[in-house]
Amino acid sequence: MESNCTSDRIIFVVKEASLLDQGSQGKQSIYQLEQEISLLSQFEHENIVRYYGTNKDETKLCIFLELAPEGSLLNLYRKHKLLEPQVSEYTRQILNGLSYLHGKHVIHRDVKCANILVFENHIVKLADFGLSKVSFISRVTISFKGSPFWTAPEVVNAVYRKNDCYGLAADIWSLGCTVLEMLTQQHPYPQYEWMQALFRIGHGELPFVPDSLSIDARDFILKCLQVNPSDWPTARQLLDHPFVKSPLHPFIGPASPRANGIRP
Template sequence: MVPVIPLAQVKLKKLTPPLSIIVPQRSDSTRDNVKSFAPVEDDAYEIRLKQMREEKNAGMTVGGAVNSYAELISKKADETVGFRENLKEEREQCKVGISSHGSLKRTISSWMKGNFLGSCSFGKVYEAIDQDGFFFAVKEGIIDQGINSYQSMLQLEQEILLLSKLQHENIVQYYGTERRDGNLYIFYELAQGSLASLYQTYRFQDSQVSAYTRQILKGMSYLHYNSIIHRDIKCANILVATNGCVKLADLALAVKIDPLNEEKFCMGSVYWMAPEVVNPKKPYGVSADIWSLGCTVLEMLTGEIPYRRIKWREALFKIGRGERPLIPKTLSRDARDFIDKCLQVNPEDRPSATALLQHPFIRPRS
C-alpha cells in the first residue's frame, strides 16, 4: 500500500488507475479553448522565458534570507520566489497532510486524463473527464523527490487545506485529491483560460478590465475577510470562464494569518511583489495583495507585465526601494487613479479590497 500523508484518519476509496486518452480537437467542441487554461504555453511565456534564461541558475538573497530552492524557482518566466527565514518554523506552520476533506460540490471517483494543458509551479495540468462526462482540470505532480519536492508539497498542502474550506463564485473550485504510485493528482474546476493568455489575443478595453477587476476584488475581499493573503495575484493566476466569470486560482502561496501577527516571509512573483514583501524582515498583511492587484490591472491594460524591460533581480531591488512601475499617461484618468491608489508604497495608505469596489473605475457603468 502506498503511504499517505496523514491529516486525519480517513479511508479513501481505492480507485483504478485512470486511462490516458487524447480528446480529439474539434472546432465545434465547447472544449476547444481549454488549452489556454495554463498560460505557460502562450507566446508571452516563451518571450519571458527567453529574457530570463540567463538568470536560471542564479540564487537570490533578500534581507539576509536565502531560499533553499531559489535556483529552482529562478527558472520560471515570471520568477515566483519564496524566502524562508526558518524552515523549522515553516514545518511547524504546515503540519497538515494531503486530504480530500472539505465541503465539496462534486465527488470525482473514476476519471480519465486527456489533453495536456500546460505546466504550473507544482507539475503538469491536464484536462480530464469523469464517469459522468464532467470535465475538470487535474494537476499532476511527482512527490517524494528531495528538498524541491518537499517545498512543493508544503505549498500544495497549504493550497488544498485552504481551497477545501473556501466557497466563493470568484475562487476556483477544488474537487478533491488522489495520491497513487508516487504521484499526486489534484482536481479543480476547469476554465477557458487565464487573463494572461487572453490579453495576448485581445486588447482589453477599460470596460472589460473594470468588469474583471470587480470580480477579482470580490474574491480578494472574501479571502481577506477570512484573514487569507493570496500572495500571488497576477493575470496568469486568474482564470476566466466562457461566461466571463473570473476565478482566483493557484493558492499555493496563500496563507492564513493571525491579525496580530502578520507575515514575514518573502513569497510571490517578483514583478507583482509589494515593497514590504521584498523585505522578509518586515511584516506585511493583506494590503500586499492590493499592490499586486494594481500591477495586475496595469498588466491587463498594457498587455505587458510590470517592469517588463528589466531583469527580475533589478526589479526586486527597485521594488525594495519603493520604485513603482510606470503608469502610462495614455490610460484613462479613472484607470490611472485606481492603479495609483493600489501602488502606494506605504501599505497603510492602500485602500482595502472592499473600499476599492466603490472606486469610479470599478463601479458598473449605467
C-alpha cells in the same frame, strides 16, 4: 503537472506532485499542493476556482479543480487587446474574490494575470493558492513568495530586513500591478530584470503608468500602488471606486460579455 479529465459530464483539471521526488524542489511542490488543498477545500465563492477533491497514492498527490476553458487572463490578453470596460469588469470580480479571502484572513500572495482564470460568460476566478497564507492577526511571518514584478515594497523590505512581517494589503499592490498588466499587455517594470525590479520596488519606485489610460483607471492603479502599506485601501473599499463601478458598455470579441452583459 496538470492534465484535463472528464467524469460524469464534469470537466476538470488535475494538478499533481510526485511523492517520489525527495529533492528540495519536489518537497516544495508537495508542500504547495497541500497548502492549496487545505485552503481551497474551505472556500466557496463565485470568483474563487472550485475545488472538487484530492487523491493520493504511493507515488503522487493529486488535486481536482474546475477547468477554465478560456485559460488565464495572461492567455487572453496575449491573444486580444483588452478594452478598459473589460478590464474594469474583470477587476471588479477579482476584488470580490480578494475581499472574500481577506475576510477569512487569507493572503493570496501571488495575484497576477497568470493566476486568474477565465470561464464562460466572462467570469474570472482567482487560482493557484500554493503560496497563500492564513494569518489570524492579519500579519504573516516573512517569506519571499510570489512573482517579483508584482511584489509589494512591504514584502521586499520585510524579506531583506528579516525581522518584520507583512499583511493582507500586500495583495492590493499586486492587484494594481495586475490591472496595469491587463491594460498595457505586459508585466510591470518590463525594462528591468527581476532582481533590478525588486531593488527598485524596495526603494519605493512605482511602475510606469501611462498617461493614455483614463483618469479613473490611472487613479485606481495609483491608489493600489501606495508605498506605505497603511495607505493602501482594502479590497472592499476599492469596490466603490469609479473605475469598477462605471457602467459596462457592450463590446465585441472573444473576451467580451454576451450582448446582455455580465452585470446590468
